[in-house]
Amino acid sequence: MSSDDSENVILRSLEGGAAFYIVKPVNKDDIKSVWHYAVATKTGKSLSIKEIGGSGEPFSINEDVSSAINNEIRKYGTKEGRQRTEEDKEVEIHQPATKKQKLIWTNALHNRFLQAIHHIGLDKAVPKRILECMSVRGLAREHIASHLQKYRIFLRKVAERGGISSRRLSGRSLGSNLAPFSMLKNVQREYSPVTRASIQPGLGGSTIPALGGSSFRGLLSPNQQAPSNNYLFRSPHSQSLLFGNANSANGAGANLPSHGGVPHGLTHGTSPMQMYQPQNQARSYLQNFGGPLLNRVGAVGITNNSLNTNNNYAGIRVTTDGHLIRSGQMQLNNNGLSNGFSNGGHPGWMNWASNGNMNAACMGFNIASPSYMDQRGSFSSGFVGCKPPVLPTTTIH
DNA sequence: ACCCGAATAT
DNA sequence: AATATTCGGG
Numbered sequence: 001m002s003s004d005d006s007e008n009v010i011l012r013s014l015e016g017g018a019a020f021y022i023v024k025p026v027n028k029d030d031i032k033s034v035w036h037y038a039v040a041t042k043t044g045k046s047l048s049i050k051e052i053g054g055s056g057e058p059f060s061i062n063e064d065v066s067s068a069i070n071n072e073i074r075k076y077g078t079k080e081g082r083q084r085t086e087e088d089k090e091v092e093i094h095q096p097a098t099k100k101q102k103l104i105w106t107n108a109l110h111n112r113f114l115q116a117i118h119h120i121g122l123d124k125a126v127p128k129r130i131l132e133c134m135s136v137r138g139l140a141r142e143h144i145a146s147h148l149q150k151y152r153i154f155l156r157k158v159a160e161r162g163g164i165s166s167r168r169l170s171g172r173s174l175g176s177n178l179a180p181f182s183m184l185k186n187v188q189r190e191y192s193p194v195t196r197a198s199i200q201p202g203l204g205g206s207t208i209p210a211l212g213g214s215s216f217r218g219l220l221s222p223n224q225q226a227p228s229n230n231y232l233f234r235s236p237h238s239q240s241l242l243f244g245n246a247n248s249a250n251g252a253g254a255n256l257p258s259h260g261g262v263p264h265g266l267t268h269g270t271s272p273m274q275m276y277q278p279q280n281q282a283r284s285y286l287q288n289f290g291g292p293l294l295n296r297v298g299a300v301g302i303t304n305n306s307l308n309t310n311n312n313y314a315g316i317r318v319t320t321d322g323h324l325i326r327s328g329q330m331q332l333n334n335n336g337l338s339n340g341f342s343n344g345g346h347p348g349w350m351n352w353a354s355n356g357n358m359n360a361a362c363m364g365f366n367i368a369s370p371s372y373m374d375q376r377g378s379f380s381s382g383f384v385g386c387k388p389p390v391l392p393t394t395t396i397h
Numbered sequence: 398a399c400c401c402g403a404a405t406a407t
Numbered sequence: 408a409a410t411a412t413t414c415g416g417g
Contacts (some may be wrong), residue, residue: 102410126401141400146410308405 103143104232246281
């Protein structure tokens, strides 16, 4: 079986010893064909290639196979890929297990993931618990296991070399500024259609109430008509299927409350792990192994990009459980890649812990204005049970 | 039986 | 690189 449907490859495969060649994705007909040839083989009619002659003669394949190839090629075509038969569709519907949609970890979903981990505690965060905590319909333990694996690798990396790659910080003066924004573009493309669609009409820019149960809408809605997810699934044939629920908010970059000077553009959800969002986790991770590594993480300050000019005062420190320790001035930089607060603080924590509209801040891309901070003076930490009352990702402005 | 997570596959 | 699947082990 191969997804390669080029005649060339098919022929070479068969010449090389394959008895039959099926172009993926396999459908019922293919199976029928397999049986056909299997039976034929058993009957005595060998379908495999003939033995190589002593001479330098090329392989010769027998007629049946040869025509089978042609059939396949005719059926599937060479360039555009095969046509889908009615039966195919049927197969897809009745055997969805075969072709599972590929989960895409959007920022919203990843944030949810992070929240779950935060809430559970990195040490106790195992797939099953995370899954429960996230309560996202359609999400499977396997999804989380996989993502968690990747996430841990990321944490490891961060822990090893003190977090931010120098390449990102200095390596490309221009690029470093662009990267985040190009990602932002992606994110916005991903969410904003829905976001806007749902915001503009009725609510006129006001606040969309957080979803009551705070549980995400289902992930898997085949034949989706109205986009209502925060996640993307990619079909096996690689079209994006669906996305965007109003509650995704963060990452869209359009959901910050316009509180004194919080720059909109700063709130974006870039690819979390790439954006070092997990820095905060990295911390607790390090904590588990004692302090020494602590100083190697972060200590960079808050990102400041062109949208925000003054007021770099944003230093707030929070304990792991969300208590405000102190606040103060902080040095900002411009490259948009720094993250959170310096070592003593808990980067990102405040962001996700309290202000539902700044979730993306976990990535160290938000600047909270003093006033905003003041208003949010204390940082709630009281998430009880596994389901936070209102997850950051569920509020949209 | 369950499920974790490294390894491996796609 | 991102996700999915496998598989030995607790």
